[in-house]
Amino acid sequence: xxxxxxxxxxxxxxxxxxxxxxxxxxxxxxxxxxxxxxxxxxxxxxxxxxxxxxxxxxxxxxxxxxxxxxxxxxxxxxxxxxxxxxxxxxxxxxxxxxxxxxxxxxxxxxxxxxxxxxxxxxxxxxxxxxxxxxxxxxxxxxxxxxxxxxxxxxxxxxxxxxxxxxxxxxxxxxxxxxxxxxxxxxxxxxxxxxxxxxxxxxxxxxxxxxxxxxxxxxxxxxxxxxxxxxxxxxxxxxxxxxxxxxxxxxxxxxxxxxxxxxxxxxxxxxxxxxxxxxxxxxxxxxxxxxxxxxxxxxxxxxxxxxxxxxxxxxxxxxxxxxxxxxxxxxxxxxxxxxxxxxxxxxxxxxxxxxxxxxxxxxxxxxxxxxxxxxxxxxxxxxxxxxxxxxxxxxxxxxxxxxxxxxxxxxxxxxxxxxxxxxxxxxxxxxxxxxxxxxxxxxx
Numbered sequence: 001x002x003x004x005x006x007x008x009x010x011x012x013x014x015x016x017x018x019x020x021x022x023x024x025x026x027x028x029x030x031x032x033x034x035x036x037x038x039x040x041x042x043x044x045x046x047x048x049x050x051x052x053x054x055x056x057x058x059x060x061x062x063x064x065x066x067x068x069x070x071x072x073x074x075x076x077x078x079x080x081x082x083x084x085x086x087x088x089x090x091x092x093x094x095x096x097x098x099x100x101x102x103x104x105x106x107x108x109x110x111x112x113x114x115x116x117x118x119x120x121x122x123x124x125x126x127x128x129x130x131x132x133x134x135x136x137x138x139x140x141x142x143x144x145x146x147x148x149x150x151x152x153x154x155x156x157x158x159x160x161x162x163x164x165x166x167x168x169x170x171x172x173x174x175x176x177x178x179x180x181x182x183x184x185x186x187x188x189x190x191x192x193x194x195x196x197x198x199x200x201x202x203x204x205x206x207x208x209x210x211x212x213x214x215x216x217x218x219x220x221x222x223x224x225x226x227x228x229x230x231x232x233x234x235x236x237x238x239x240x241x242x243x244x245x246x247x248x249x250x251x252x253x254x255x256x257x258x259x260x261x262x263x264x265x266x267x268x269x270x271x272x273x274x275x276x277x278x279x280x281x282x283x284x285x286x287x288x289x290x291x292x293x294x295x296x297x298x299x300x301x302x303x304x305x306x307x308x309x310x311x312x313x314x315x316x317x318x319x320x321x322x323x324x325x326x327x328x329x330x331x332x333x334x335x336x337x338x339x340x341x342x343x344x345x346x347x348x349x350x351x352x353x354x355x356x357x358x359x360x361x362x363x364x365x366x367x368x369x370x371x372x373x374x375x376x377x378x379x380x381x382x383x384x385x386x387x388x389x390x391x392x393x394x395x396x397x398x399x400x401x402x403x404x405x406x407x408x409x410x411x412x413x414x415x416x417x418x419x420x421x422x423x424x425x426x427x428x429x430x431x432x433x434x435x436x437x438x439x440x441x442x443x
Contacts, residue, residue: 021129021147023154024122025301026075035114036063045123046159047300048074048254051111052085056268065089065112073118074254077296078102080120082109127154136178138171139321140314144306148175155301156182161253163238163298164276166305168425169350172276173236175305179274180232187231187270192224195240195421203245207252209261225258228271237425238298239279239290246291253297273298308345308352315341315352322353328360331367339370354408354427406441409434413443 025045032040042059049058054068061070067087074081080103084091092110093101108115130149133141138149155162156179164172173191180189196202208223224233235241241249252258253273257266275298284290308315316337323330332340336359345351359372408427416422424434 021127021150021154023125023127023151023301025125025158025160027121027123028073028075028080029119029121030059030073030116031118032061032114032116033108035061035112035116037061037114043121043123047161047297048072048256050085050256052087061111061114063112063114066114067112070111071109072255073103075120076102077293080118082118087111125154127151133317136181137174138178139318140311141317142311142314144311145314148303148305151303152178153182155179155303157184158301159272160300161272161298162274162301162303163281164274164303164305166276166278167307167348168278169348170278170305170307171349172278172305173234175303176232176234176274176276179303180234180272183232183272185231185272187229188227189232189234190224190228191234191236193236193419193422195237195425196419199242199245202242203248204261206245207248207258207260210263220260223258223260225252225269225271226260226267229269230271232272232274235273235275237277238275239277239281239284243289243291246294250291250294250297253294308348312341318349318352319356322356323360326353326357326360328356330360330363333367333369335370336368336373339373339375343375350426357408358405405437406443409437409441410443 026047027043027045028049029043030041030049030051032038040059044058046058050069050072051057051059051061051066052068052070053061053063053066057069067085067089069085070087071085071091072083074083081100082091082093082098082103083100084098089112090097092098093103093107095110103109103118105119106117108117110116127150129143130146130153132146132149133139135149135152138145152175162179164175166172166175176191177189192206194202196205204221204223206224208221208226211220224235235249248259252269255266256270257268259266281290281295281299285292285295308318316332319332319337319340322328323332340352340355347354355373355375356368358374359368362374363369363372409423412423412426413420416426420434420438421431424431427434
């Protein structure tokens with residue numbers, strides 16, 4: 001079986017009623033059959049477990065012939081893999097000493113005088129479709145949103161890695177923040193943007209560096225993984241991660257340790273990883289532009305985020321929510337809400353937020369009307385056209401709108417450290433359109 005033929009480990013199964021669902025998570029089941037801990041049986045819903053006598057292992061053994069950190073067992077696309085962690089007395093599979101080996105069914109592993117069996121199973125978790133109209137900072141009571149709420153509440157307490165999939169601007173980071181808030185993890189949520197084009201900058205920002213690692217490294221830097229210790233690391237735009245850095249990320253996920261630039265010593269990290277993408281990673285795996293083993297590790301649980309056009313009934317509520325959030329203090333005419341609900345929203349909720357901010361400036365002190373929304377025709381990309389005073393598409397927006405747009409671009413670039421790709425995503429523009437506007441406004 002090829003790697004990409006079995007990459008999604010999450011199984012969503014309809015429950016006994018239309019409002020009930022079941023999610024099945026892969027887990028590692030371990031039973032000690034001989035040794036001081038004989039009879040110990042444990043089931044862990046994690047992609048890998050560490051065994052040894054040290055208290056920081058997932059499975060702690062009291063056998064004095066077992067090393068402090070003796071072995072690791074992890075789930076792969078090809079089955080369970082056991083790896084010896086340079087133990088003193090070695091790791092044996094069917095009496096053969098191994099450094100790394102795939103486990104066959106009913107195979108007995110020996111760590112010192114301890115013998116154990118390990119199996120791969122699915123654990124079912126039942127959950128109900130949510131009844132809320134809001135969850136954390138997520139807003140909307142449509143059926144797709146309630147389905148999302150139920151799934152998030154079911155998977156949030158799990159330590160498993162989550163892949164959040166959805167179109168650009170659909171609110172994937174808001175989903176990540178909600179998952180972290182519901183997870184019970186006490187550490188911080190750290191957001192990392194993988195779309196930075198320089199691989200060395202990505203490596204440095206993700207894993208950190210030690211003092212003197214390179215010219216200009218006058219001090220040490222923790223990197224995103226170590227800053228997120230005890231909490232959650234959200235890797236946005238994971239599909240943009242350079243291919244040469246993907247093995248390093250895979251090792252960090254599997255071993256729960258990172259090696260800073262310029263160091264030979266790994267650092268242990270306790271981090272739950274969430275990743276997001278608008279790309280089709282399945283196709284990228286087939287094309288060889290994304291590693292299948294990394295995709296397998298990231299997609300332990302997959303959370304789909306609906307596009308705005310799929311939750312049109314939530315648009316009036318979202319519009320009022322963003323109006324309050326932005327402090328716009330503007331009402332909406334019925335016609336304006338109808339226009340918002342009928343629009344196709346290629347930029348999703350990010351575009352909705354930007355449209356409302358712009359409309360609040362254009363409407364002055366009055367109520368927001370359809371004319372203030374400046375929505376593009378349904379057969380034209382919203383980011384490529386503006387509407388002139390005569391209602392026709394124009395390449396040169398009115399001077400008032402030009403100033404609003406220029407200010408929004410400047411602020412987006414400042415917020416994103418002049419990263420044009422990140423600013424374009426925030427504004428709901430294509431990168432080419434943003435570059436054209438930057439040149440047009442002389443930024």
